[in-house]
Amino acid sequence: MTQLYIETIPYTEEAIKNFEHKFDLTPQEERFPIDFPSVYIGESEKENKHTKQIQREAYVGETNWIVQRTKEHLNGGPKDKLNQLNKKGDMSLHIIGHKKFNKSATLLIEQTFMNYLLGDPKFTGIDDLTNDEVSGLNNGRSNDQPVLF
Incomplete structure (x- = not known):
């Protein structure tokens, strides 16, 4: 297990x-990504209110302990942005780790994923949102990244 570790699980406590x-x-x-820094992407979908097409929503995060951080999200209630994206209860959580990841690397990878996802028109644009909704691309640093396509 010396290569990049990627796994997708349901966003549930049991998973x-x-x-x-x-x-x-x-x-x-x-034990990476368990005991090493890792990056995670919560991904869900919703219907665009204007076009009625399905669009993707994502939350990009990084952590030193993916299990604990995921439990914090799950127990964070309705104000937690990852929970807000899980409206249908069918969100996927993509976990990415490597034994050479460190805090600096995961912060850079997190930002890189956000930049890539900003360029993907499948993700929800800010124009499709009401005042109480989160943008199509989020993270925990209160710097949500709207997609303006």
Whole structure:
């Protein structure tokens, strides 16, 4: 397990518990992304109010401990932006890790993912939102990135 680790799980408490238990017998130095910094993307979809087409929404984050951070989101209630995107209850959580990731690397990767997703017209534009909705691309730093296509 020395290469980039990527896995997609449902955004549920049960799924993150199962994800954590997969690593129970793994040697400490191979427990990435569990015990190493990682990047995650919560992805969901919604119908565009104007065009009636399905568009994607995403939350991009980075953390030193993906299990704990996901549990914090799940328990964050309706004000948590990841929970706000999970309106239908069918959000996917993409987890990306590598044993060489460090805090600087994950911050850079997080921003790079946001830049790439900003260029993808499949993600919701700010013009489609009401005042109480989040933009199509979010992260936890209160610097939501609207897609203006």
